[in-house]
Amino acid sequence: MATVENDFLAAARFFVQAVAHDPEDRFLQDSALVALVSAGEIDRAADLAKRIGSDGEPTELSRLIDRAERVHEGDWAGLLAEVGTPTDAESQADLLAGMLRGWGLLGAGKAKDALAEFERLARLDGVAPMVNYHLALARALVGDYEGAESLLADETTGAHILGFAARAQILVQLERRDEATAMIEAIPGVEAEPQLLALRDRIASGQPVPFDVVKTPADGIAQVFLTFASALASSPDPEPLSLIHARLAAWLSPETAEARLMVAQILQERQQFDLAEPEFDALRRMGQMRPAAELVRIDTLSRADRIEEAGKAALSLTAAYPDLPQAWIALGDLLRQQEKFAQAVPAYDKALALLEDAPADARWFPLYARGIALERSQQFDRAEADFLAAIEIRPNQASLLNYLGYSWIDRNENLDHALGLIQKAVELSPDDGYILDSLAWAYYRLGRFDEAVAPMEAAILTMSQDPLVNDHLGDIYWKVGRQREAEIQWQRVLSLKPTETDDVDPDRIRAKLDRGLDAVLAEESAAGTADTPAPVPQAANN
Template identity: 85%
Template sequence: MDALTLTRPALAVIAALLASASALAAQDRPEPRPAEDAAAADVPVPAPAPQAFGLAGPFLAARMAVVENDFQAAARFFVQAVAHDPGDRFLQDSALVSLVSAGEIDRAVDLSRRIATDGEPTELSRLIQQAERVHRGDWDGLLADLGTPADTEAEADLLAGMMRGWALLGAGRASDALAEFERLAGSPGVAPMVNYHLALARAHVGDHEGAAALLAEETTGAHLLGFAARAQVLAQLDRRDEAVAMIEAIPGVEAEPQLLTLRDRLKAGQPVSFDVVRTPADGIAQVFLTFAAALASSPDPEPLSLIHARLAAWLSPETAEARLMVAQILQERQQFDLAEPEFDALRRMGQMRPAAELVRIETLTGAGRSEEAGKAALSLTAAYPDLPQAWIALGDVLRRQEKFAQAVPAYDKALNLLKDAPAEARWFPLYARGIALERSQQFDRAEADFLAAIEIRPEDASLLNYLGYSWIDRGKNLDRALALIEQAVALSPDDGYILDSLAWAYFRLGRYDEAVAPMERAILSMSEDPLVNDHLGDIYWKVGRHREAEIQWQRALSLEPTGTDDVDPDRIRAKLDRGLDQVLAEEAAAPAATDASAPAPQAAASN
């Protein structure tokens, strides 16, 4: 569940309002050179690199860092470039973008001051200076900088107006603040977003009735922060039962422990204050967060989403949603080292969000950072020991690390927590535990899990394939096993893994001629898989195509199998040296040996 979910009209309006800001003062930039880095869609095509001595190196290094989303390196090199050419506005704004993105807000503030001192500030440097005034509590200075509505360009009026509303509250002018929000709410397409801030402002000044009425509107308060704010407001009005009922009716609320904790406090009659916004600075942080959410969720996410989220977190470091949005944007851009301090801060604040952590664990795993994924999964199970999804995530991490025996207890815990859950919630952990059990040689338990999962999802191709292959590999239930795999092929006819299983089933059953066609189809989509090439070689050998078999084995070796991918390179060399028949005879004479050629059937189950 998103902290802020904006309506489609609001997204469109915000995108239009920030179009000029996204260009980063493009009106002052020289004509761009041809886009040799057109793939770098996150950044505008740069101005021609000035030819001054000592500038080209930092500029080019900064550009490369931007392409790779390495904000810290980009900040370092752009700052060096600005030192060589202090008056270049494009370099100035690029340095500011990188500094703020890297979380170096104080350095960005210093640079924005120098820009203002040396000449006309850019849009971004002005925004950073305004945030700095908020940080210092200089409300009169901020109001002077923002100007009056008549002085503000129409396209920038929304952001400036919402900041002005909170600044008026900071300056002690509550009536003027509310009037400003009400004026903005009349703009087409943005009323729900502005009314949310109007509700927060009303609650902040003690008008809880007015705040409750606004937050009751679905388009205004139907998001995570809105639900929390409304529940807190209702508590001030002594309407706790209504607040509890509202929380319990939220779809998916069982995955939002913060709301559940708030519900429990309300039920127990414990004190509940309104703290979604504690100060006007928190309110402006929420403005930045609103814009960050809109920019991040647009079809073509804007680089400015991270800048707004960073400013929100800087102004209100205790606002968990701001820290979480920074962390998630950084994670999406593969900047895990920058994201980790934000996740750590959330854990220290007791604001770990299970849904976000689950995505984080999956992303870390996909990025090959399995050790960090494991630590994150362990932290999640420690924080929420009764959350089955946390234990499933831990089991998945361990299974992907091939720690199959260790994964089993994690899935045991998840399934125990899900014992009274609907069957559909149990099929995946049953399937995943079955894989871990099968790979740790606990075949009877694995078979029971696969059969139970198939009862729930009788047409899941990968599940049918896995059980069918497991039986074939152990010479058990051969007819039924082949039927399961054939059913899996019918359900997913182009899946290379399943076609490989079908061909290998025919091979194990001695039906070599029938194995050729599905294995050749499998190789079309899995030509870089050493296991499939090895299998095709074995099948070709058995149908008398020995030269083609040798080519496939050589191909498998050229793909550098390591033994951890179920392919034994020494066994392939033995087949090339002595032929498959001789190798099989030697293995039959030594029954304790492991058949390294047997594949693991599509073990990478994923939910």
Template identity: 75%
Template structure:
């Protein structure tokens, strides 16, 4: 989140950002009237009360809250930033810079009522900034005060070259009952360079709202106008009004991954059954303006340097039309990108309250819970998703990944089994990762022969995946099998991912296990350069130093490994390190060999880097 002083997205910027695709390709919910749900209002009120009373360090004067707000801003901690910027504004109520940043933080945190109050005060005191103006216009939309909104926008909105102003103005004309004027304004905007498909989408929605379904279909059928899922739903509903149900069904059947989109499946079922299908993608002009904000949020989030306005526009869209699942989903995803997993989870929960389990949303929610270190909740969510969509392989892969990451390897295997059975007729590219993941789970649960088959099959599909090559190569080295081929695999993995410390560690350890100690030194030192705080890598480097006669340096590395507090349940045994410090590596290896009657114990790290593999 950056400081913002001028926030109106001008046509020059948006013309570059909106090159035809105006909404993200995610599942879409059918919007209802933009009336806030009681649960949403209660949640917002609770959040705002917490923001006002949340304890924090003592702050004196302006500097303290301002510096705390800046630190929270850097960390994307929107709630804390909102709280501290509000305190800063209280100390200097005339500073528009502080006020704008307070608005950014409040809206980003979902504290819309607080933002509306502050923006209203800024307007009343003749200190309205561009962002405050945006919030005040959104409030007029929320209230349905179309006359006041038209006065705010003015008849010259299009002439200014401000696309957002023009779109809101056109929808406001429709809200005021001036349909002909609204359509004329949309047509003017559609003539502007670079934004035709996006404006024509909204013009199509507006024509459908006033009953001109032929005109709507002409617009929505144009290239790049309604190719996103929300546009596809709108077009299918328009075709139904024109009694072209077969065309609508064919349109839906052509959507990739329709089986994971409950709204599309439900719509297709109603079309095929001859049941009534209304046009309700937008029920009121406020829904149209919410989609305008959603369009701009999508465009801004796709810029090379995403700015806080993407989240602001998405938040305003969800506020104006709280039952529009697409807006909720975009908010959740933008929060995830900013590592705000608790706030994201609230939006995913709101999606669930809309009444349907949406696979795209639930997969994102599971990921958010997992990354927020809430594995039990993530696992429950994954189990619920597999129950709701037992034929969705991605749900079973997500469940397997969660179990594997919690080291429940034996439990993860059946989840991957189910996913792979569902993918038996899928393209090979869809199978490599679940094969790889099942191979890890099998190997870690003691079934290496099955694991080896899975890993080899995954490599045949994706021979350029460094972590995959590393895993099988190291596993063979660790078992003293296929040594030459294993070493070549690990060397290739290093070439593919030269900066990966885990893979460099694997290469060094392969040389060590092959007795090529001098060759092991350089890659292990490279690995320690990228992973100096990893106890296993420090332990390995100590063993290699010992074998090349650098005993003093070996002891330093072992002590370093102990200082990093390895546990008995991890890959490094602290008692074994202490034994090496007391008696030397050679003595410890001889004792282990005599005790085990064969190969001496060595810590394994083959899977250390797998959580960074694609799909985790």
């Protein structure tokens, strides 16, 4: 069960105990290895893998871990003896072994043989880009920068973060700094990769820039594991072995930020936040915080209701990259999610100031989000301006049209225009329960009760568990003379046990059941109490 729930620490504990009781069971042994490596307890996994090998035929996983342990210990002769000299057919079936052999030969001081091994592997079907990347790193490590650069210049080989960094560093060694700077600036989306931008700035300013994407053959093998981890993680049905390969990469080369990042992201995807956090902390200490990855992390933490951790991550990101508008948007979204609307406004202010010269399409969502925060913090004039500006950019964004339209309806302003916006939102998103609810409630607030019935009944089909929508349907039924059905809806509201976040007052529901809606509205009017609070339109994500 621990394995099913990705609780790797617990799984490791239980499987190790099971292996102690039944040390010959290969399934238990492999299960223990998977859990130990996934939990980051690789030294213990290496000890168990040795015992498995010494007790008989090793398993495929124990052999993989044993090979990694030999690299960790610098036992290049042992690694080469273990992987042997595979034929082309064997290498096609087990590319990993061939690549380990290539780096192992380099570790053993046999540079010529190592390069020849990578060249042999590159001739196999379908693997040239992957192998040539490692061949380029190996060439650079032995000082053949010209050969390395020619390989990395091929987009199929070097068009990824580590490939770009390696090629830029190699160009510097070839005294081609201007070319390195231009190459980085031409990378699509480079503005979101501060590490590459920092490398560009060091190159442009004439600072020393060594080749250090790999410093040792062990770093090269870590990149082999990272390559396989990436391939396994990106498959349509991600392999559990992706985390194992990423863990081994980070174990062999703790300073390789990409390996630590992949471990953290896989753990995060599997909801193992406590195990992922030390990896993210390590990246921050290394100065390798990746904004794009941090934004995904913040969103994932938020969706998992780990709001405090998400907030800390957002604050750390804004501190590390104060000129990154997406960081301020993420912080604003978190504050808005916690209904800290007034506090969210300055975060969106900062983001929009940074986006002042950005393309219009980059501004619509922060305008919309700030509009929501302003509207909910009773600053409607500013909110209205933001909504109108956002609609000018995205005139067919259904949730945006719905929000402004409903806000006007709720304030009894621009009623015809408001209804038109909501009707257009329904046309754009006819199955959205929130927007159908808005349309029905708009008709209700305009006194067009008969027209409100159909959209509210459609809304309830998609939101049957929403107390507020059931309450609205009850009110509409009452107004069209269907009192018994109205009472059924209100009783259903109480059965759903609404909380404060549902914008439903259970006492008011009971009053309607006891005295009827008309009596409750009359009492509220006499007391100066506003009509039923308008539902908050659902905001879309960026």
